[in-house]
Amino acid sequence: MDYILRIREVGPVVNIEQVARQAGVSVATVSRTLNNSSAVRPVTAQRVREAIEELGYVPNQPARNLRRNESQVILALAPNFSNPYYSRILTGIGDRAWELEYSVLVCNTLGHANSERRFLKMLESHQADGAILLGCHWDYGWLARFAERSHIVQCCEYVPDLACPSVSIDNYGATREMVAYLQNLGHRRIAMIGADNQYISTRLRRQGYLDAMAERGIEVREDWYRLADAEYSFASGLAAAQTLLGTDPRPTAIFCISDILALSVISAAQELGLSVPGELTVTGFDDVDYTTIVHPYLTTVAQPCHEMGRRSVDLLLDGLQAREDSPDRRTFLPYRLMERESAAAPQNAETL
Amino acid sequence: MDYILRIREVGPVVNIEQVARQAGVSVATVSRTLNNSSAVRPVTAQRVREAIEELGYVPNQPARNLRRNESQVILALAPNFSNPYYSRILTGIGDRAWELEYSVLVCNTLGHANSERRFLKMLESHQADGAILLGCHWDYGWLARFAERSHIVQCCEYVPDLACPSVSIDNYGATREMVAYLQNLGHRRIAMIGADNQYISTRLRRQGYLDAMAERGIEVREDWYRLADAEYSFASGLAAAQTLLGTDPRPTAIFCISDILALSVISAAQELGLSVPGELTVTGFDDVDYTTIVHPYLTTVAQPCHEMGRRSVDLLLDGLQAREDSPDRRTFLPYRLMERESAAAPQNAETL
DNA sequence: CCGCAAAATGTAATCCATTACATTTTCTCT
DNA sequence: AGAGAAAATGTAATGGATTACATTTTGCGG
Numbered sequence: 001m002d003y004i005l006r007i008r009e010v011g012p013v014v015n016i017e018q019v020a021r022q023a024g025v026s027v028a029t030v031s032r033t034l035n036n037s038s039a040v041r042p043v044t045a046q047r048v049r050e051a052i053e054e055l056g057y058v059p060n061q062p063a064r065n066l067r068r069n070e071s072q073v074i075l076a077l078a079p080n081f082s083n084p085y086y087s088r089i090l091t092g093i094g095d096r097a098w099e100l101e102y103s104v105l106v107c108n109t110l111g112h113a114n115s116e117r118r119f120l121k122m123l124e125s126h127q128a129d130g131a132i133l134l135g136c137h138w139d140y141g142w143l144a145r146f147a148e149r150s151h152i153v154q155c156c157e158y159v160p161d162l163a164c165p166s167v168s169i170d171n172y173g174a175t176r177e178m179v180a181y182l183q184n185l186g187h188r189r190i191a192m193i194g195a196d197n198q199y200i201s202t203r204l205r206r207q208g209y210l211d212a213m214a215e216r217g218i219e220v221r222e223d224w225y226r227l228a229d230a231e232y233s234f235a236s237g238l239a240a241a242q243t244l245l246g247t248d249p250r251p252t253a254i255f256c257i258s259d260i261l262a263l264s265v266i267s268a269a270q271e272l273g274l275s276v277p278g279e280l281t282v283t284g285f286d287d288v289d290y291t292t293i294v295h296p297y298l299t300t301v302a303q304p305c306h307e308m309g310r311r312s313v314d315l316l317l318d319g320l321q322a323r324e325d326s327p328d329r330r331t332f333l334p335y336r337l338m339e340r341e342s343a344a345a346p347q348n349a350e351t352l
Numbered sequence: 353m354d355y356i357l358r359i360r361e362v363g364p365v366v367n368i369e370q371v372a373r374q375a376g377v378s379v380a381t382v383s384r385t386l387n388n389s390s391a392v393r394p395v396t397a398q399r400v401r402e403a404i405e406e407l408g409y410v411p412n413q414p415a416r417n418l419r420r421n422e423s424q425v426i427l428a429l430a431p432n433f434s435n436p437y438y439s440r441i442l443t444g445i446g447d448r449a450w451e452l453e454y455s456v457l458v459c460n461t462l463g464h465a466n467s468e469r470r471f472l473k474m475l476e477s478h479q480a481d482g483a484i485l486l487g488c489h490w491d492y493g494w495l496a497r498f499a500e501r502s503h504i505v506q507c508c509e510y511v512p513d514l515a516c517p518s519v520s521i522d523n524y525g526a527t528r529e530m531v532a533y534l535q536n537l538g539h540r541r542i543a544m545i546g547a548d549n550q551y552i553s554t555r556l557r558r559q560g561y562l563d564a565m566a567e568r569g570i571e572v573r574e575d576w577y578r579l580a581d582a583e584y585s586f587a588s589g590l591a592a593a594q595t596l597l598g599t600d601p602r603p604t605a606i607f608c609i610s611d612i613l614a615l616s617v618i619s620a621a622q623e624l625g626l627s628v629p630g631e632l633t634v635t636g637f638d639d640v641d642y643t644t645i646v647h648p649y650l651t652t653v654a655q656p657c658h659e660m661g662r663r664s665v666d667l668l669l670d671g672l673q674a675r676e677d678s679p680d681r682r683t684f685l686p687y688r689l690m691e692r693e694s695a696a697a698p699q700n701a702e703t704l
Numbered sequence: 705c706c707g708c709a710a711a712a713t714g715t716a717a718t719c720c721a722t723t724a725c726a727t728t729t730t731c732t733c734t
Numbered sequence: 735a736g737a738g739a740a741a742a743t744g745t746a747a748t749g750g751a752t753t754a755c756a757t758t759t760t761g762c763g764g
Binding site for chain 1: 741742743744745746748749750751
Binding site: 377378379380381384391392393396415417418419420421478 | 711713714716
């Protein structure tokens with residue numbers, strides 16, 4: 001196959017002036033027509049529209065934005081694309097932005113502070129109007145100073161003392177509810193797999209677990225708290241699970257702060273010939289697609305990812321339009337406990 | 353919690369003129385310094401840099417782009433973000449773009465032709481310099497006309513008679529190899545799950561399957577070819593699998609054109625009490641993360657997603673820089689057959 | 705110390721659309 | 735028909751940077 005290589009001499013692109021000439025009006029009138037100003041007589045507008053049609057004119061958006069001092073672009077920074085949790089939030093962000101005629105520059109920060117910074121600098125250089133931050137690894141000092149000058153919304157995670165709006169669920173409450181659920185099933189030997197990061201969700205889930213255990217007067221064993229890596233990778237979860245399942249006595253339930261980790265626990269259990277939930281109860285967090293692909297379907301906490309993404313956009317644009325009466329600077333959306341198959345009563349239920 | 357709501361009176365942003373004044377030079381000199389022109393005396397450049405530093409000046413990128421008639425942005429259109437296959441390609445695109453100082457506008461087309469069009473129109477309005485198309489649902493006539501004026505690269509999928517570069521694997525060859533592999537294991541009753549879309553990959557995989565079967569003189573049963581929906585959803589795969597497994601005789605192997613579909617087959621088999629690969633062999637395609645989460649690990653064809661993404665960017669920028677000598681307008685990258693656990697010899701091997 | 709080429713810097717046009725303000729047209733009312 | 739207000743349109747400044755071309759400065763040889 002050989003192609004005729006087109007030399008894309010796009011040629012002098014049609015601009016507003018040529019449209020004006022063609023329509024026999026001034027550029028101002030063309031511009032007004034373009035922006036649906038009511039000050040243009042219908043008959044004139046019609047003439048302009050015809051000229052636009054004939055010449056195939058498309059307004060130069062950057063020029064317009066330069067003049068209006070906006071970019072109609074928002075940034076969405078995520079530490080990776082591989083976690084379906086982020087994918088769903090990004091989908092929500094994209095949907096809402098689409099409706100509001102904004103474009104989303106999706107940035108994969110890889111969890112590196114320097115790429116986070118480079119992306120955020122696009123705000124200073126007027127390439128984007130605002131940014132939505134999913135889980136990030138900031139040096140908070142820098143971010144705090146930055147946030148004072150820029151429009152930023154935090155989604156899922158938030159830095160508590162950062163004065164910018166956020167959207168998330170009540171991680172603490174959800175965790176307490178989940179752990180109480182396990183306790184009510186009869187579990188007392190409940191272990192936990194967290195992650196090696198400083199996310200507020202990680203900290204709140206840890207605290208929720210501790211408080212739920214304390215409330216029932218159940219002792220918490222330090223070696224039943226293992227850490228996966230910062231990004232909840234399957235491999236790191238596997239390692240944590242193997243350690244946990246090697247303790248004696250073994251926990252009867254493992255509360256994981258992400259679904260992927262829960263799946264890794266199930267995988268580790270499978271490897272050891274332990275049945276789930278028969279011999280081991282496992283719970284996840286987030287409710288991503290993975291959870292109902294193979295049995296046992298995962299018992300987990302569902303987050304309204306899509307809605308969280310959408311809400312972030314709204315919050316951000318509220319800020320951009322300087323509607324200062326915008327309420328709910330810190331927004332919490334409802335979560336839901338999904339009872340499925342990976343959690344059941346322990347085989348030799350101890351009394352509470 | 354209550355926050356001090358900052359009124360972000362960003363104030364009259366510093367521009368190049370103020371820097372010039374501060375440094376006691378002209379705007380031209382500032383601009384030259386900014387662009388590392390060698391025509392600026394080091395001592396002057398130093399003075400300018402100090403002024404920039406003092407004023408905290410950041411160049412207005414859209415203004416620069418307006419003048420230079422470029423945007424430093426590329427579009428990446430994907431039908432969804434939920435398929436990890438796309439996520440990995442997008443990650444590759446993002447990585448390479450980052451290295452080359454381009455930004456990526458990731459667009460979720462939801463498989464709708466109208467959103468595809470709306471996104472692509474951003475090229476005409478100078479909001480992006482070029483676009484990378486992942487699987488798309490075009491009306492090809494429109495796209496063909498559009499591609500003549502714009503810089504477009506097709507990734508994974510390609511429209512055969514569209515004169516724009518593409519990156520993919522040899523889907524036909526990979527399929528033949530996979531089906532031959534199954535045949536060599538002893539399978540003759542090999543079914544296939546395709547998808548209800550017109551992707552070239554779908555067609556080539558179908559053809560590869562048919563040719564591989566024909567070569568060995570194995571009859572192909574029409575009712576052993578089922579279609580999942582256009583986006584390879586788990587649910588639609590499940591339905592297809594259930595139908596297939598209800599036939600009599602039942603196939604001993606099912607070749608799926610995506611990993612998700614293969615997982616749905618395994619799930620359906622599980623439901624029916626069939627062991628994989630003992631009683632049923634299943635193979636996937638793509639090698640996404642899902643494949644090694646639970647046993648049986650999936651036997652599949654690995655695509656170099658990340659590299660395909662990276663290569664797309666290179667191809668696109670080659671075009672933008674009008675290096676017409678750019679070779680490889682249609683690029684094929686190597687794939688790899690991943691022999692894992694979901695394929696084995698049939699229990700009652702028929703002789704070939 | 706002069707002259708001249710080369711180097712450095714400056715001036716002003718340019719990219720394209722928006723919009724304040726000025727001007728012209730239209731329409732209403734008498 | 736003419737005045738005056740309202741509506742429609744035009745003119746030109748504007749946003750911020752780049753760059754062709756003009757001008758000034760520097761440095762070197764003699």
